[in-house]
Each structure stands twice: as structure tokens, then as C-alpha cells.
Amino acid sequence: MSLAVLYSRALAGIQAPLVTVETHIANGLPSFTIVGLPDTEVKESKDRVRAALQNAQFKIPAQRITVNLAPADLPKESGRFDLPIALGILAATGQIPSDKLDQYEWAGELALTGELRPIHGALAMTYNASQSGRSFVLPQQNAAEAALVNKATIYAAKSLLQICAHLSGHESLPVYQNPAANDMDTSGSAYPDLDEVKGQTHAKRALEIAAAGGHSLLMIGPPGTGKSMLAARFPGILPPMTEAEALESAAIQSLSQGSFNIDNWKKRPFRSPHHTASGIALVGGGSYPRPGEISLAMHGVLFLDELAEFDRKVLEVLREPLESGKITISRAARQAEFPAQFQLIAAMNPCPCGYLGHPSGKCHCTPDQIARYRGRISGPLLDRIDMQIEVPAVPQQELMKQQTTGEKSSTIRQRVEKAHQLQLNRQGKTNSRLSVKEIDQLCALDDASENLLKQAISRLNLSARAYHRILKVARTIADLASIEKINNQHIAEAIQYRRLDKQ
Structure with missing residues (x-):
């Protein structure tokens, strides 16, 4: 007798093959075999x-049990297969009904007592399961996380007995609700405020x-000028995350x-790896590829402090x-692709001692x-x-002021949200993601702006990539001013943010 129990394996919303747990019980000497590229954790299941x-108090059949994890060429890892097995x-031995099993997807590690462990x-599995139309049954400790997926139907269980009672119709599991997620503060107030940084109007x-x-953005300046402070406050002025981005x-x-x-x-991640981080830590990898810092910063900020101290490779x-x-991670046995839509903010000193220009x-x-x-x-x-700026030392009189006169993050964020929404209404994405064709359409220049940009290209010896980035930054400057056409003032300001092109 055999039965298939469905188990969905998802990778941050990326569609992955459906894993089927097939249990086959046949006559023969008692044994328990798991096949289908299981790792050590799965073998111990x-x-x-x-x-x-x-x-x-369930009966273990005194027969040969074979569990097949399909597809056979996909490596299986972790204890999440315990529950479906x-x-x-x-179900194969008739101890629970099998007619409702295909309505659910299952995942959970079993303790020796029959309790479910997290x-x-x-959340990644639930995100993918919600696309299939099936409900998801998983340990209670994971329910609040999984319930963040709005379209998913979540059943939280404490033990194997609870699930068997639900399938047998004796005591149904309630659908898990997580109202707390809707009451969380997503206004940006969780981050430090920009008005705490004295001076540095140009950097702000x-x-x-x-x-x-x-x-x-790359900030260049001597130690103690506020580069790290500015970066730490950057997430507080970013536009709010959409439901899809948050998921x-x-x-x-x-x-x-x-x-x-x-x-x-719905709080944008802020990742700040140390400059001793390896390439694998930054982009991901391993024998079983895992996401790195650039993927963990998805729809958020990757801050690289002391940029020049990182290994060049x-x-x-x-x-x-x-x-x-x-980012695509390739290994001899398999290949994995991870999303990496992050915003890079970097800081570095201007010279080895750090005090050039101080x-x-x-x-x-x-x-x-x-x-x-x-x-x-490297030059590439x-x-x-897109933007490279100098962050000079703060003048003493500015530093000694008891009260700052800078704008609060909330005020800046309002202007950012307005410009961001303007971009979404116009092209459905931010200006930094514009293609070359879209740049030609949306960043058209008048004669004065075109002449100014030609002079900059000639004097600074700008590459084609730098040219396009200047246009995209100028488009954003115009959006912040709610101006439809880019003019020479926007171009001039955008050129000023190519600090290292002038060296």
C-alpha cells in the first residue's frame, strides 16, 4: 500500500519543484528506508x-517501509520532512483517513514525544504554498511568521495527535489569525533621526x-565626519515597503x-557586514547554496563601511x-539563483591615514x-x-551647537515618498532601474542641458554607464522638485555627485 503526501519547498517566493513524500509499505523483513537524496538530518527522520x-500510541507496521522523496535529483535537507513522513x-496503514490529505501541505519536525518543533x-514555504491554493499545516511556533502571507490559510498544531484528530474529524484545528502584524509601526520612526547629525547638508x-x-551612494571623508551616522539613518527616509516587497x-x-x-x-533591512567578510558571506554560497548579505538586504540597505578595507576580489x-x-550561485552539483535588489550605501576614508583634506x-x-x-x-x-560625494569635517562652531537646525527624517521622507510615487505612476519602478531605452524616453534634455552634459563627458572622460547614471540621478532630482522636464540645474547637480570621476 502506498500514499503520497505533498510538501512544498519554496525559496523566497521563487517557484521550486514540488516535493512529494511517498510512503510505501510492503511485505518483507521490517525496515525503514528513505530514498531521494536525503541528507543526514532527513535520514535521521x-x-x-x-x-x-x-x-x-500508534502502531508501527512490522513490514518494510520505503519513503521516496521526489524528485530524486533535488537534495533534501532539515527535519521538516518528519511530519509528512x-x-x-x-494513512498508508489506515490509522487516519487519507481523503483530505491533498487539501493541505505539511511541514514540521517531530520530537520523540510526538510534539512539533519549529x-x-x-515564511518562504508558506509564500509558495499560497500560490497552490492549499492550506498549510505547520508547528505553532512558526504560525505567526507564516501568517504574514495574507492569502495563505494557516493551521498551527502543537503535536502529531492534534493533526490526526483534525484529519479524523474529532477536533478541528482553528485557522490561525495574526492581527498583530497589521498594527506594527512602519512609519520609519524605528530608525534614528537625521536631525541628530550636525551639519553635512550636502550629504543629507x-x-x-x-x-x-x-x-x-559612496561617501568619502575623514574619520568622525558622520558617514556611519548618516548611513544608519538612511532607512528612516526610505519609502514604505509594499506587501510584495515585505514578503x-x-x-x-x-x-x-x-x-x-x-x-x-515591513521594515527595510539594514545589513552592515564587517570588512573581513568573505565573498561567500557577501553573495551567498556553500555546498547547499544559501543567500548572502546582498540577498538578506533585499528591498533594503547594504552598508559597506571602510569600503577600501574589503578584499578587492x-x-x-x-x-x-x-x-x-x-545573483546566480553555481556549484558542481547544483545551481541556485537568489534575488538581490538592494541599495548600496558605502563609506571610505580618502587616504590610508584617513585625514586627507582635514x-x-x-x-x-x-x-x-x-x-x-x-x-x-576598481574602476568598473x-x-x-550612481553617486559619489565628499563628507568633510564638521566645523567646530557647528559641532558645538546645542540644538540642531536640520530637518527631521519624517519631513524628508514625505518628499521621498512623493517622488517615489511619481516614478511608480510614470514607469512602474524607481529611476535607478530604468533601461537604456526608457532613459532615452524619460530623460530627454533641452539644448542647454545637453551642452552642459557634453562638456562634463569631455572634461571628466565619463563612460557610457556614468552618462546614463547621471541622467537617472537628474531625473530623480527633477522628480523631487515635481518638474516634468530635466533642466540644466538638475544635470549640474547630478554631475556634482560623480566625485571620483574628477580625480
Whole structure:
């Protein structure tokens, strides 16, 4: 006798093959075999399942049991297969009815007592399961996370016995509701406020433009000028996340970190890896590929402090995802593609000692040392960073002021939201994602603006990529001013944000 129990495997909303757990019980010597590329955790499922069934007072057939995890060429990992395997055995032996099994998808790790333990990637699996129209049954500890998917029907269970009672019609599991997710603060008040940063008006303006258009930004300046403070406050001025963006971001975090903290629902992630991070940590990888920092920053911010201290080979892996918004990890046995639509904010010192241009005159670095230091960041990578600005030391009189006069993050965020919505209404995406064809259509220049840009290209020796990025930044500056046509003022300001092109 055999029975198939469906189990959906999802990867942050990316469609993946449906995994079918087939339990076959036949005459022969008693044995319990799991086939279909199971890893060690899955192979150990047979011992957990056997003990859980016995402690729940179910009968273990004294026959040969074969569990097939299909498709056979897809590696299976983690203890989430325990529950569907146990239900397959019970249904195949007639201890529970099997007529309702195809209405649900199942995932859960079993304790030896028959209780359900939490699993990894619950939100990612639920996100994919909601597309199939089936309900999802999973451990109670994962219910709040899974219920963030609006269209999903979630049943939370504490034990195998509860699920068997539900299938037998003795005591139905209630549909899980999570009203708390709708009451969370998504206004940006959870982040530090920009008005705490004294001075740096030019840098704050650059952050506003970057937030409105989704542009990448590099800040260059001596230590203690506020670069890290500015970056930490950047998420507070970003436009609010849509439901789809929040689900994609939460699903990738659930998959990588094991679970998603619902307190962070609809809050843009802010990832700040140390400069000793490896390439695999940054983009993902491993024998079983896992998302890296660029994917964990999905629809949020990736802040790379001390950019020049990162290994050059590590930084070079950012070139592809900055252009495409995705990363493909290839291994000998398999290939995985992860989304990577992040906003890069970076900071670095201007020279090895850090004090080039500082009023104190501390810097004694030679031009050759400065060139080698900045050469750690390749030209192709710099070319892909939309905006590059200087963050100078704050004047003493400005620093000693008791009260700041800068704008609050909430005020800046209102302008950013307005410009962001204008872009969505016009082209359905941010300006940073415009294609070359769309740039020609939406960033048309008048004669004065065109002449100014021609001079900049000639004097700064700009590449075609830098040319297009200047146009996209200028388009965002015009949107912030609610002006339909780009003029020479917008072009002039956009050129000023190509700091390193002037070196």
C-alpha cells in the first residue's frame, strides 16, 4: 500500500519543484528506508518518526517501509520532512483517513514525544504554498511568521495527535489569525533621526536623492565626519515597503536565518557586514547554496563601511548584482539563483591615514600612497555607483551647537515618498532601474542641458554607464522638485555627485 503526501519547498517566493513524500509499505523483513537524496538530518527522520508514533500510541507496521522523496535529483535537507513522513505511514496503514490529505501541505519536525518543533524557512514555504491554493499545516511556533502571507490559510498544531484528530474529524484545528502584524509601526520612526547629525547638508541632500530614486551612494571623508551616522539613518527616509516587497524580504530572511522576526515586518533591512567578510558571506554560497548579505538586504540597505578595507576580489562580486538585481550561485552539483535588489550605501576614508583634506593637516600620505589606496576599488565597480560625494569635517562652531537646525527624517521622507510615487505612476519602478531605452524616453534634455552634459563627458572622460547614471540621478532630482522636464540645474547637480570621476 502506498500514499503520497505533498510538501512544498519554496525559496523566497521563487517557484521550486514540488516535493512529494511517498510512503510505501510492503511485505518483507521490517525496515525503514528513505530514498531521494536525503541528507543526514532527513535520514535521521526515521528514528524520530518511529519514536513519535510509538509515544502517540500508534502502531508501527512490522513490514518494510520505503519513503521516496521526489524528485530524486533535488537534495533534501532539515527535519521538516518528519511530519509528512509520519502522516504518510499512518494513512498508508489506515490509522487516519487519507481523503483530505491533498487539501493541505505539511511541514514540521517531530520530537520523540510526538510534539512539533519549529522549522526553518516557514515564511518562504508558506509564500509558495499560497500560490497552490492549499492550506498549510505547520508547528505553532512558526504560525505567526507564516501568517504574514495574507492569502495563505494557516493551521498551527502543537503535536502529531492534534493533526490526526483534525484529519479524523474529532477536533478541528482553528485557522490561525495574526492581527498583530497589521498594527506594527512602519512609519520609519524605528530608525534614528537625521536631525541628530550636525551639519553635512550636502550629504543629507545626497541621501534624499538616493532614497527617492533607489540610487547607490559612496561617501568619502575623514574619520568622525558622520558617514556611519548618516548611513544608519538612511532607512528612516526610505519609502514604505509594499506587501510584495515585505514578503520577498521576509521570506529570504526566513530561509537564511531559520525564522523571521515579525517585529521587523515591513521594515527595510539594514545589513552592515564587517570588512573581513568573505565573498561567500557577501553573495551567498556553500555546498547547499544559501543567500548572502546582498540577498538578506533585499528591498533594503547594504552598508559597506571602510569600503577600501574589503578584499578587492570580494568587492568585485558586487558588480553583477548591482546591475541585474540577482545573483546566480553555481556549484558542481547544483545551481541556485537568489534575488538581490538592494541599495548600496558605502563609506571610505580618502587616504590610508584617513585625514586627507582635514583642517588639522594631519595627513602626510604621498600621492602614490593615496592612488594605491583608492585603487583597491576598481574602476568598473566605481562606475556602477550612481553617486559619489565628499563628507568633510564638521566645523567646530557647528559641532558645538546645542540644538540642531536640520530637518527631521519624517519631513524628508514625505518628499521621498512623493517622488517615489511619481516614478511608480510614470514607469512602474524607481529611476535607478530604468533601461537604456526608457532613459532615452524619460530623460530627454533641452539644448542647454545637453551642452552642459557634453562638456562634463569631455572634461571628466565619463563612460557610457556614468552618462546614463547621471541622467537617472537628474531625473530623480527633477522628480523631487515635481518638474516634468530635466533642466540644466538638475544635470549640474547630478554631475556634482560623480566625485571620483574628477580625480
